[in-house]
Amino acid sequence: MDTFFVFLLVGILAQAVDGALGMAYGVISSSVLLAVGVPPATASASVHAAEVFTTAASATSHTVHRNIDWRLFVPLAIAGVIGGVLGAYVLAGIDGNVIKPFVVGYLALIGCWILWRAGHDPKPRKLPRWITAPFGLVGGFLDAIGGGGWGPTVTSSMIASGQEPRKAIGTVNTAEFFLTVAVSATFVWALVTGHWKEAGALENHAWAVAGLVAGGLIAAPFAGLIVKKVPRKVLAYAVGILLVGLAIFQGVQLAL
Template sequence: MVTLILIAVAGLAGQLVDGGLGMGFGVTSTTILIMLAGLGPAQASAVVHTAELGTTLVSGISHWKFGNVDWRVVASIGIPGSIGAFAGATVLSNLSTEAAKPIMSLILAAIGINLVWRFSRGIVRRQVAERPHSKPFLGVLGLFGGFIDATGGGGWGPVTTSTLLSAGRSEPRRIVGTVNTAEFFVTSAATAGFVIGMWEDLVANLAAVIALLIGGVIAAPLAAWLVTRLNPILLGGIVGTLIVTLNLPVVLKALGVAASALVFVRIAVVVVGLALAFRGWKKSRENSRAAAEKEGASQSKDEVNPASAAASVSATR
């Protein structure tokens, strides 16, 4: 019973993060399932992906109805992503727990470092240049993202969404909607790989899947409220720091680093991570303030020159 409660807490925490950042359910949930609930890496990833079948399906349908999905990109990134996810699930299912744990922790730590670094820069409003990505680029990105997602228990969003957003070749809403829709196929492929590789373990952990879903459902409305109250840049930095703090020592321990040294590693990660999170929060406020001032100056200029404002409106029609 205590284990199921911890798993429900993992689902709740994962959904809070995902609701605030638009990514991170798998990474956060998997970390908590391994560190607190005592599940093995393969079991944790299987539970998370099975629970995500429902959430990614609903998410994809919602984005499709709101016109946020580019189906050509879904196919270009989703098919290779599914292949990578199935391969990753198969590899993880056939690894021993002792061998899999440091590998998964390394992947999770890398994702955490990526989150810390990404959010330390604050939100930078990019000029969108509508140019399609090449199919080979999307194929490699999908294959890599799918493999990382399955072997790391999550990571599809941090890998693919972050990369496509940084390229600035499409509207953010279209990127998020397209990647989330493709994630359903990636999750389905990963789950199929776990079903084939560890069916008995998955059946034995069916209660864990339900508990994770319950925690996520409970957190969904709270996450929607939280995103209006908490700065997502600060949340992203803190979550990334937590993920690195929990997973990096596991990797270093497997490499033979002394336990006493790991204490200092954790302290250093927390100090540096929180400092970078605070830096990102400050930069995001400065960026927002500068954007608001620029917009205000532009509006004032249009008021002074009505002809210019009229021309601008006509150009957008």
């Protein structure tokens, strides 16, 4: 039961950051799970199981507060599902740490670029609809591989491309619901077919997953309101700082 309350707090913190900035729930949750010895595939499956519930609540909040660009949402969600399914299948059979150095470098570069844009405060531009498909495909794949690559990859790429931060965060968070459902279903399929060798470890972390779900559900309903009220420039700075911080944190983990 102590595990439940620890991960309840982790879930609240992670979802509060994710709901406000469009990223970090998966990264924070996965990092904590990996730190206590959970295998990578099990950590990713656990986080996605929790996100099925938290992203549904977050998506509802963003919909109510009109933070979604529906024109970009459809291709983003479809591509994200495809990338996520491929990534989940790959992760169930290989070590996902191989690709992490490239992700860390990407986050650092994009974070610095967003900070530069925030300092110069250029006006948001209307992105072409097709641009979200490659973002979604890569983001979904990295999310399943690393248990938290969707927000940092897709939200940051959309903001760096000129999308208004509020709309980028709301659109990406809402599309993430469909991604998490698809990834979770893929893990279940891998379990049933015997492709996932470490699936038995899930039973040992049920309380951790329950805590992540409960904590995320507490914080998720406030996501849309926070994004709606915070000024655009402040959101951009916050996203850039968080990206650079995540890159440094994950870089240190890789070096240890």
